[in-house]
Amino acid sequence: MNQRIRDRLKEKLEERVTFDSELLEVYDHDIGEIPSIIMSMINCKPEAAIVAKSNQDVIDTLSIANEFGIAVTPRGQGSSGYGGAIPTNGGIVLDMACMNKIISINKEPLTVDVEPGIIWNNLSFELRKIGLDNSICPTSAPSSTVGGWFPKGGVGLGSMRYGSVRDVVTEIDVIDLDCKVRTYSGSDMEIYHQTCGIFGVIVRLRLKCIKAERIVPYGVLLPNTESAQSFIIKARERLKPYTIILHSSGYIRMRKQENYENGNGTQDFHALIAFEESNKDDITLKSIIDESAGKSLSKETAMEEWEDRFYPMRIKKFGPSVLVGEFYLPEKCFDRAWTEIEKDLANDTLGMEAVVVNDNKMAVLVYILDNAKSMFYQIRMAKALRPLGIALRYGGSFYTAGLWLANNSKELFGMKKYNYIVNTKKERDSKLLLNPGKIIPPKIRQIPLLNICVFMNLISKLMSPIAKISIYKNRYKSVFNEKHGE
Ligand SMILES: Cc1cc2nc3c(=O)[nH]c(=O)nc-3n(C[C@H](O)[C@H](O)[C@H](O)COP(=O)(O)OP(=O)(O)OC[C@H]3O[C@@H](n4cnc5c(N)ncnc54)[C@H](O)[C@@H]3O)c2cc1C
Structure with missing residues (x-):
């Protein structure tokens, strides 16, 4: 990232931007344990990270990224293991975790409007003070954000009764690469669901909530x-x-x-x-x-x-x-x-x-x-x-696609939605600036003719019979023996 871009980021984002390589290490991985040889096949090291505090920060980041052709990867708490929040083309990580306020609580129907970075359990804690609660949450609720679940998609505790995150979110505000804030609901939200933020950064979500009850x-x-x-x-x-x-x-x-x-x-x-x-x-x-x-x-x-x-x-x-x-x-x-x-x-x-x-x-x-x-x-x-x-x-x-299973996006979405996603991406973001490499797999740095998911798929298929007979031998022994003084 050249000095001119750094200066522009610094001028607009002030102390919310960092170029410190040690701080940036937090952002080159997620919860998954992926061998370094595979990580080296993508450009997972960001050159800058921005801790957004407002819609304006998101707009400034996207506007500079657009002007200079830099990739932007939105991130919540990085607790998903599918690689959705890992950069594949360096650039900027847009950390949304500090946009974490409750905006409003609405009585009829019972909903809550939140910023994307709010942690599920913190939201539950605040709602319970007024006799309400989340209807569903992922089992990562102590550490994952509301805004990270919708673009990743999924189900969790309470989904048997209240459905998936898609069923519970009723409205979103999104900032696309053109830097406009737009509100979507119903089927208009569909393109932002499970697509890892490749179309826009979510800055507000409206969620159905329920009257708090003791769970037995x-x-x-x-x-x-x-x-x-x-x-x-x-x-x-x-x-x-x-x-x-x-x-x-x-x-x-x-x-x-x-x-x-x-x-x-x-x-x-x-x-x-x-x-x-x-x-x-x-x-x-x-x-x-x-x-x-x-x-x-x-x-x-x-x-x-x-x-x-x-x-x-x-x-x-x-x-x-x-x-x-x-x-x-x-x-x-x-x-x-x-x-x-x-x-x-x-x-x-x-x-x-x-x-x-x-x-x-x-x-x-x-x-x-x-x-x-x-x-x-x-x-x-x-x-x-x-x-x-x-x-x-x-x-x-x-379950979902993210980065590592991006090649399975066709099966995940079905051909109709998949084609719509690919065509819309071409129209709105032809340079693949917003979260590149997700849903549409990235190329391998060293062999640009090959996409990383095809490569991993091929290797997995070849290795699968060997993997089956290769057993991790350590098993319970180290912990068990330690516990029993052996
Ligand atoms: C112990 C454990 C339990 C888990 N349980 C569940 C579970 O029950 N159900 C489940 O589905 N998953 C589960 N997960 C996976 C993960 O925690 C969830 O999917 C979680 O919702 C991800 O939230 P996050 O804040 O960490 O998002 P991240 O991992 O940071 O991001 C997820 C995706 O969303 C995008 N993104 C993040 N914020 C925004 C934004 N504001 N705008 C646009 N795009 C954005 C990122 O680019 C990425 O593609 C679990 C993980 C762990 C470690």
């Missing part, structure tokens, strides 16, 4: 995949749960740091089913548990697991890293799909967390313990895609 969690032990599936389907048909989270026994063991030996051989599941107090129905729940051959867990266990709901990554203590596979699965296929996944990865230390959501689907996360520093990690990464491959055969679908 129950824990259920289910002996196998069949009974887990039956429990979920019956609970959806006959009850109104706020959320159901299903954990495999392998996951529970990892979280408790228990001996994992034979972990995959144990087929039971913990279901955490939580109700808004006014919707709980103990009698129907009891009969569904009996019909599904389940057993109630103690209130203390249910409460403990509910309190842990925001910390799924605690299992990493066992790792030290996890390979993560994520996808949607129709709940009626859970039994067969999960049985096949467990069989496929029978020798790995494997855990599963599934959040049951709307549309008779589950958002499934498969965790495979590993060590990102290990020599073979780069080969074993291909393993994370094996559960997805199995899920797709059972009618499952992609």
Whole structure:
């Protein structure tokens, strides 16, 4: 970035812009653990970061970027692992985390207008002071922003009852590259949903909220995949749960740091089913548990697991890293799909967390313990895609695209929306300045004829059989032995 551009940024953004290389290191990655060899294939190092405090800061940034042809990558808290907030062409990172105010609370219908950088749990805390609450939130709620969820897309706690982030956001203000602030609602918002901010920076969101209620969690032990599936389907048909989270026994063991030996051989599941107090129905729940051959867990266990709901990554203590596979699965296929996944990865230390959501689907996360520093990690990464491959055969679908799965955007959006996205991008941002490399994959720096997703896909396919037989051996031992003084 030449001195003229720096001077312009400094003049307009003053202390909100930094060029300090140490500070900029925060912005060249997200929560995902991607080997440095892959990161070196994109230009992930930003040359400047701007901590926006107002719409004017966003306008000034986009206007300078437009004038000088510099890439801009919007960012919330970088808690997504799909690479959506990672620069692929250097330039400027536009950090939205400090635009974090509640703008207004509206009574009819019940909605709240917020700036994009507000953290989900902070919003909940403020709403609860006046008897309201968020209807849904991601399980990263203690650290992720409202404005980062809509462009990434997804479901979370409460989605079984209230839908996805797309259903809960009713209006947005966006600043596009032409620096105009526009308001969108209904289907006009569609192009900004799940597209990683490649069309504009969101500066206000209106969200549906709900009257605050005590959430009452129950824990259920289910002996196998069949009974887990039956429990979920019956609970959806006959009850109104706020959320159901299903954990495999392998996951529970990892979280408790228990001996994992034979972990995959144990087929039971913990279901955490939580109700808004006014919707709980103990009698129907009891009969569904009996019909599904389940057993109630103690209130203390249910409460403990509910309190842990925001910390799924605690299992990493066992790792030290996890390979993560994520996808949607129709709940009626859970039994067969999960049985096949467990069989496929029978020798790995494997855990599963599934959040049951709307549309008779589950958002499934498969965790495979590993060590990102290990020599073979780069080969074993291909393993994370094996559960997805199995899920797709059972009618499952992609969760989101971001950077690393950008090549799957066609399947994610369907051809009609995908073509619309590509054509609109050409029209509005032909130089690919706004969050380049997302949805439309970036080229590899060293081999510009090849896009990085095609390359990773090819390597994954080639490596997949080797990855399957390459097992992370450390397993539970280091932590378990340490705990037991061995
Ligand atoms: C422990 C854990 C639990 C998680 N649980 C869930 C879950 O339940 N459901 C789920 O879907 N995800 C989950 N995630 C992933 C992630 O936390 C969420 O998707 C979260 O919403 C991302 O928010 P963020 O502020 O970190 O956004 P970032 O990761 O910073 O950004 C996400 C995308 O949005 C774009 N962006 C950010 N702000 C703006 C803006 N103002 N305007 C335009 N574009 C913008 C970025 O460029 C990027 O493409 C989890 C992650 C972790 C680590």
